Amino acid sequence: MSIGNSVTAPAFTSDGYMYQPEIETLPREQLAELQLDRLKKTLHHAYSNVPHFKQSFDDTGVNPEELHSLEDLAKFPFTVKTDLRDNYPFGMFAVPRDQVTRVHASSGTTGKPTVVGYTRGDIDRWAQLMARSIACAGGVPGDMLHNAYGYGLFTGGLGAHYGAEKLGCTVTPMSGGNTEKQNVVLRDFGANVLCATPSFALNLADHAEQQDIDLRSGPLRIGIFGAEPWSDAMRAELEQRLDIKAVDIYGLSEIMGPGVAIECVEEQAGLHGWEDHFLFEIIDPETEQPLPMGETGELVITTLTKEALPMIRYRTRDITRLSTEPCSCGRTHVRILRVTGRNDDMMIIRGVNVYPSQIESVLVGFPNIAPHYQLVIRRDGNMDTLDAEVEANPNARPEQYPAIAAEVTHHIKSMVGISCKVSIKAPGEIPRSEGKAVRVKDLR
Template sequence: MNRQSALRNAEVFMFDPAAERMPREALAGLQFQRLKNTLEHAYANVPHYQRAFAAAGVKPESLSSLADIVRFPFTLKTDLRDNYPFGMFALPRQQLTRLHASSGTTGRPTVVGYTSGDLDRWANLMARSLGCAGAVPGDVVHNAYGYGLFTGGLGAHYGAERLGCTVVPMSGGGTERQVSLLNDFGANVLCATPSYALNIAEVAESAGVDLRRSPLRYGVFGAEPWSEALRQDLEARLGIKAVDIYGLSEIMGPGVACECHVAQSGLHGWEDHFLFEIIDPETLAPKRFGEAGELVITTLTKEALPMIRYRTRDITRLDDTPCRCGRTHLRIMRVTGRDDDMLIIRGVNVYPSQVEAVLVGFPGLSPHYQIVLTRAGALDAMTVEVELAPGAPDDEQSRARKGTEVRHHIKSLIGVTCDIDVKRQGEVPRSQGKAVRVKDERKARS
């Protein structure tokens, strides 16, 4: 079987339940063959990889085992920007069926492309992920991920259709209408960012709509790091099981990995289509299995945009202990944050998700917050804007006491000293998609 046929025949393994329970030895053999095909495909068709492989002193035939992947160079987000728009594609643009792109708010956007085969595999992997999360054919899937150049909305949409579900393509925004249609259409599954799901829950409560009494059973939440505390809050407010899903546009989009609704303990990474590594983000050395570090992913079946050792900047660890659901694919434990999102405040390393874990469920506070960064002289300073829960005393003295309590709690649990700005209900911005948790005012004030 030639390389192109091997890539195209990958969908045979896509939506077969047996593929999720392959013996580890068979899975490793499949990965090795697909990795060889991918290295050959990238090297033959992408000038960037020809140059990068030459600089590292390797060729596709340098691979004699899966462990040899460490000899190959990393791919960075800047590589996609430097080769904007189509320089990283392994096929001519005319052979692509769809393009997606990042917002490009910090420079050139990153552009990703798909062949019809890539889109078919993506739909199958998303169907697999939604099934893993608890969805079944015939369910009503309310899709509140954003549609457009962002991969979340269309990824979830086609995956749910492939599974045999009825899709409500809401996208983000119009939260009052979201609540009405969730209730009126009897949605069984909600797909959204966790921060927007929280907004939906709050608007439903304000409107007197108890979604806990609706047919809603599962929430499939991703596109941003979120804490276990927020999971528990969403489950209590919506009456669901809240399941984490993972993906990124450079690799495919959503559906690279997903938690099972049985264990809700780490995301099954679909190893028949992706090779996962953990490295030290500083030294770039491989980490031992089970150790925390930066997640690196190599695609195994992509035609248009093969990615070799892509540095995700997401901090996590891998776990291959047996899962109660019976799936054999390793688990990516909950992403605690991104290496490039880490804040250093007066010598203390802080991730926004750590702050969230402290605030969600704190007595007298709603789960909405924002971190504001400023500079005081030569030092960075952090202010956490929090919001009072409905019914909490909002006089000046009560707010000052609450601020003192929160400041002490963050200091004792995270080790960072910060200011707390206690706001009244509704004063912290609500998410309509991906939440903006950090507002950086340092350059504006310098």
């Protein structure tokens, strides 16, 4: 299978992953029929086995028998993250606990963790979808895959691991952290595929240069990056510094984990959402009404094949839009265009809505500065202020910092429409990510 021929690959790998080009290229009318059949079963399964869903459906005045079309799903209530926390730990499970093969959970830094469960069938489907996703990104059986996503309760590490093995790759389970050793292993093991958060991949590139390790001339050709929003400017930076194709992957633990959607290596222009397993909607986050195809709003996802933890109209808080425009790779599944931010990540500074990714787009690739930054929100009297702490490029001299700060301030104002105080930090002063980057410090 060539890097640009994933849809028409052979039927099986030695590890049992089954390529299904007939599913990935299914005409949209037939895809909708499959979704409707699976949606009906999912609604009945959730209503019959999860007290929360029975209560919320009854309170809304709907029941599964009223679903006759995909459009009827809009009658059903949303599920939100607090529903999982309110039913902590296992109250949202739709099967007895002894049928749950594995549990994952969020960190719980803002309250009780959100606990998610998987039956043996769920685990197998997850591995199949991650294998499909890696193949979509250009991975092939026999590739050496370096997995720098965190292992443990976080879904990223094990999700990518099982999918890569299912595809027939050789997996190096590095997890996060230990940056210097990561680069040595990347070089010495001859990795073809790197899985990591984009901020950690950038950190690896920085350290590789400091260690005099040349990753560009090695066999590394693909980076599968996710778990945090990142910009096209960041993509360009990673592709240039690592000489790879940088592909965006999307997932969230409440729905499954990584592998809900991924860009194809052919176009890298929107993530193919696997509609045979998930139903995607876009809603206006204020009115909560569905929006037409192509309009920007909040992504809502319903699972279609989950056994242990079905999710009905889960509000992801991610801001994006959907497209059914044909893709040169041949896949017909809807594309989720790049996530620009989250409802809960949005900063409102003096009446202006700002996402960290907007600031990042200005900073990445800017002359004399490195692509490392933190945004700090403070309260000055009755007014919120935004400071941008930006790291200087090693080639920039300290006496240049004031002029660089003034130039960056001007560009943020002109491109984003907000005034902020920019301070230039010396190389290495901005904290590096060993996993998900912490881009915003709210000190109000």
